[in-house]
Amino acid sequence: MPDIASNIISLKQQIPSYVRLVTVSKTKPVDNILAAYNTGHKIFGENRVQELLSKKDLLPADIEWHLIGHLQSNKVKYIVPFISMIESVDTFSLLNIINSEALKINRRIDCLLQFHIASEETKYGFSMNEVIEMTGSAEFRQLKLVRLCGVMGMATFTDNSEQIRKEFRYLNGCFKELKTRIFAEEPSFSEVSMGMSGDYKIALEEGSTIVRIGSIIFGERK
Numbered sequence: 001m002p003d004i005a006s007n008i009i010s011l012k013q014q015i016p017s018y019v020r021l022v023t024v025s026k027t028k029p030v031d032n033i034l035a036a037y038n039t040g041h042k043i044f045g046e047n048r049v050q051e052l053l054s055k056k057d058l059l060p061a062d063i064e065w066h067l068i069g070h071l072q073s074n075k076v077k078y079i080v081p082f083i084s085m086i087e088s089v090d091t092f093s094l095l096n097i098i099n100s101e102a103l104k105i106n107r108r109i110d111c112l113l114q115f116h117i118a119s120e121e122t123k124y125g126f127s128m129n130e131v132i133e134m135t136g137s138a139e140f141r142q143l144k145l146v147r148l149c150g151v152m153g154m155a156t157f158t159d160n161s162e163q164i165r166k167e168f169r170y171l172n173g174c175f176k177e178l179k180t181r182i183f184a185e186e187p188s189f190s191e192v193s194m195g196m197s198g199d200y201k202i203a204l205e206e207g208s209t210i211v212r213i214g215s216i217i218f219g220e221r222k
C-alpha cells in the first residue's frame with residue numbers, strides 16, 4: 001500500500017490554500033480512505049453511486065462526498081440525503097430530477113455544471129450554448145433547491161499539454177462568462193473544478209478552484 005498519508009500531505013503543500021482538494025477514492029477500499037481521512041482530510045470523490053453507498057456507511061459521517069461521475073436519474077434519490085456536492089450535472093433534466101428529490105426532503109443540493117471540453121466523444125457534459133439556453137428558461141428559475149456553484153470539466157486524455165491548457169482555459173472562460181452574464185448576484189457560483197493527477201498543475205495555472213485527484217494519492221487503479 002502506498003504511503004497515503006504522506007502523499008496527501010505533500011500534495012496539499014503544492015496546492016494554494018484557496019483551492020480545494022477532492023480526494024478521488026473510486027475503486028479504493030475503505031481502509032485507504034481512512035488513511036487519508038486520518039490526516040484531517042474530509043473531502044472525497046466517487047464516480048459511481050452504488051460504490052459510494054456501500055463505502056459511506058463504513059466511514060465517518062463527517063466526510064463530505066462529492067459525486068464526480070455520470071449520474072443516472074433513477075439513482076438521484078439515493079444520494080440526495082447526504083451528498084455534499086454533485087459535480088457531474090450534465091443535463092437540464094438531471095438538474096430537474098435532483099431538484100424534485102431535494103424538495104421531498106427539503107435539502108439544498110450544491111451542484112456543478114459539467115462541461116464537455118475534451119476532444120473525446122465519450123465524455124459527458126453541457127456545451128456553453130446548452131447552458132445559456134437552460135439558464136434563460138422559465139423552468140430553470142423554478143428550481144429552488146439546487147444551488148449552482150460553478151463548473152466542472154475533464155480535459156482530453158493526452159500528453160499534449162498545450163491542448164490540455166487550451167481546454168482548461170476554455171472552461172475557465174465559460175465560468176467567467178456565466179458569472180458575469182447569469183450568476184453575478186450569486187456569490188456561491190464560484191467554483192471551477194478541473195485538474196486530475198496528470199494535469200492538475202496546468203489546471204491550477206488556468207484558474208482551478210477544485211482539483212480532483214486519485215492516483216497520485218492512492219496509487220494507480222487496477
Ligand SMILES: *Cc1c(COP(=O)(O)O)cnc(C)c1O
Nearest residue numbers: 024047068196197212213214215
Ligand atoms: C477518476 C477521476 C478523477 C481522478 O483521476 P486520477 O487520474 O486518478 O487523479 C478525477 N475526476 C473524475 C471525474 C474522475 O472520474
